[in-house]
Amino acid sequence: MYKILEIDPYLKPYQDDINLRMELYEKAKKRLLSSGQTLSSFANGYLHYGFHQTDNGWFYREWAPGADSLSLKGDFNGWDNHSHPLTAQQNGDWEIFIPGKNALPHKSLVKVHVTSKGSEFDRIPLYINRIVQDPHNNNSNGMIWAPEEEAREVYKWNVKAFSLSTTEPPLIYECHIGMSSEEGKINTYSEFMDNVLPRIKKCGYNIIQLMAVMEHPYYASFGYQVANFFSASSRFGTPEELKQLVDTAHSMGIAVLLDLVHSHAATNTLDGINEFDGTDYQFFHAGNAGQHPAWGTKLFNYAKPEVIHFLLSNLKYWMEEYRFDGFRFDGVTSMLYHHHGLGEAFDNYAKYFSMATDTDAVTYLQLANELIHDLNKNAVTIAEDMSGMPGMCIPIEYGGIGFDYRLAMGVPDYWVKTVQTRDEDWDLGKMWYELTTRRPKEKNIGYCESHDQALVGDKTIMFWLADSDMYWHMDLSGSLNIDRAIALHKLIRLVSMSLSGEGYMNFMGNEFGHPEWIDFPREGNGNSFHYARRQWSLSENQNLKYQFLLEFDRAMINLAKTGDMLGLNHKSKLIRLDNDSKIICYKKGDYLFAFNFHMNKNNTIEVPEPKKHRILLNSDDKQFGGFEYSSCELDKARNNISIKLNPRTAIVIKCD
Structure with missing residues (x-):
């Protein structure tokens, strides 16, 4: 009997389901790994596929089982569709060797020309590590990124080994690089490093969680419609500049998590992985099963070994190449169930172990967590799961899925509803229940609001509390409504930090009550950056009351960091x-x-x-x-x- 059944006795009627969970996990490892192989040595797809330079030339390899032919094209060969054909290998693999060490110059543009079932089309190489968009026509190309060792572009790491202190709880500052500038523009990795990281350090947060790093063609998707899984977004700068950002954070004692999207992918074909080989089932479920009914995105088929190989290799790539310290897995609820959690209340245990459960996705998440912690035993993994799947943050050997933390997603939902009611109607008994109820022995990241609560159409907590008075009365003279909003903003954050988890998360700017909402430039708002920026100067203006909220947040975070109060054993x-x-x-x-x-x-x-x-x-x-x-x-x-x-x-x- 697995230990999870002792931890949560309500699971005992579902012992067969837990046994099945573990049986499928063990079978997957046997199916994927050859004799003596580990998950780490298995997850090396990025070291084989894609572009690899040798002393006398370049290898380029792809996995495209549905294709009839592949040819490499780019500015190196005048964009010729046929001069550099790949040779078919076994199991749907393709390969070409291009002689000459400089045959593919640094920053040269490339695509792969594919023929499949009578059709011809261009695609972006699957494992390419840099994508650039033509600003004139939005056309994307892969870019060879291979700076010479002597060139300034090659980044030399300063912090050789970094590990987050195990004596401190995770205090997470959720960030979006692009909207971190006060100017109406897309910010860069370097500008974030120079101007925002010091603010985060001063506030006391010990982890930053970077959103929208994986390449996404549509900026307004907030990074959640990923098209190119091995490319760091070129909107924000070069790969070396991202590495420098991570390195600098480590030098400040700050860990860096990647907001990871393995739950779905963009439908893009010209600049994504969808229909790369001409089929809709290379990476995804075929037909309607491969379409997310609410998000309009593609759904991975976690039963395919090649898909598992691609995704696990992707995890290892971000940890090895960019030295990320872990991941926040987006959309886990959507992964876990064939119905993607849409319209489900999850009001009894049977709903977690029904025919609606995607057991292949559960197995993938177990494999992912095992790999991540094999690569870095102090890595942090966080699940965005609103369903409350039992065992999400229980060790795999106990019958769990292996995450370190789950987001306490019910807490911000509770606050959004509460702040829209009269103060005298707040039910403290319900508050206590909502902030303290969670699965036994499973750690949570508590938070009262994230980027989700600030998106256009919603409001931040401060904006719910103060509304339009924020425009006119945040000066030191203030108003009764502003005094109320500031007082409650502090209380909501303190009670949430101390009760709702074994860690805490804040979205950038919300620590000082950032006004208004988030809305990325798009056709519907005249492509304006006005709401896709952070007004840091508000918190620095000594004539405004934002400074008080910032000072309180700093004191609260310092208390959480130095005080031993958020551990799993410190019950409220x-x-x-x-x-x-x-x-x-x-x-x-x-x-x-x-x-x-x-x-x-x-x-x-x-x-x-x-x-x-x-x-x-x-x-x-x-x-x-x-x-x-x-x-x-x-x-x-x-x-x-x-x-x-x-x-x-x-x-x-x-x-x-």
Whole structure:
């Protein structure tokens, strides 16, 4: 019996399903790996396929089982469709050797000409590591990226080995390189490194999660319609500049995660992997099964060994070539079920183990996690799964899927609904339930909002709370509505950070209550960059109140980083919950958290606590835009702590 059944006794009726999960995982490894082979040595597709330079020429290889012929073309041969044909090998492989070390010069443009079932068309090589778009016609080409060793383009790593501290919880700053500039433009890797990384370091976050790095033709897709899986987006700069960004983050003690999209792919054929060999089933399910009904994207067939090889090789490539420290897997719910989670409530365990479950996808995720942690035992993997699949963050040998964390996706949904109701209607009992309920022994990344909650058509928490007053009353004179919004913004972040996970995540700019929403340049907004940027100067303007939210976030993150409170073994212990007075008080280890969510009532909380105490964080402090009423005193006669809280304030106390 696998240990997951002891961890979660409610799974015992589904023991056969857990056994099947593990049986399929073991069978997949036997099917994929030859004698003595490891997943790491298996996942070397990028070292074989694609372009590889030797002392006397270039090898170019592809996997295209449905093609009748392939020919390499580019500016090196005058874009001739037929002068450089590839030779068919076994199992759908194709190969050509082009003599001459400089036969394919650095930065030369290439495509592959394919014939299949009577049709001819051009495609981008599958394993190409750089794509460039022609700004005049949006036509894309592969680019040979092979700078000479002596050239300035070759990046020399400064940090030889990096590992995130195991004593700190993951404190994640979710980033989009392109929209990280205050100017109305697409920002670069280098500009992000110079101007944004220092801000993140000062805020105390120890992980950055980079979105939209994998090449995507449509900028407004936020990077979630990937076309070229081995190419870092050329919109933001060169491969060496991305490497320098990662290297610099490591030198600051900051780990770097890649927002990974293996759940689906762009439908693009001219500049993507779709129909590369002329079939719709090379990488994806054939017909309607290969189409995501809501996203309009292509769905991988995880049952095919070649697809598993491609995807696992992709993971190893990003870890080895760019030294990413792990991945946030996007769209895991869509992967896990044939219905992709659409319209499902997941209100009982049977729904996780029905015919709707894509067991091939479950197996792939297990293999992916095993590979990642084999390559780097301290790597971090995070699953974006809203279904609550049991065992997502349980070790594989226990019967789990092997992720380190899952995103606490129900928490931001809860806050979006809550901030649209009257303060007096907030149910603290429901708040406690929503923030503390999760699967046993599975770690969560808590957060109250991410990029999802800031997209056009929605609002950030600060914008929900303050609305249009943010345009007119964020100066120091303020308004009652702004004071309310600032106070609640601090409380929401503190209670979410401390209760909803063993780690915490924030989207860039939201730490200081970034105004408005995110909307990328597109035809519908006149191709404007106005909402696809970050107004950092707002937080630096001493005449505006954004500075108070930034200071509070820095103090909160520093507390989470230095205080031992977010570990899996530090359970939240409820001390007092009074919904009428809007008081909630709880302990985590030696840390006492006290909140007053009441709109106008001063509250005093008496806590039996004979130990010495120190106030570590007080949201009512002046430096955080507070009014300095809230306090904490030791009542020796009554042997307790008396905590006085202004309306909409919170205090964190360390009991020594």
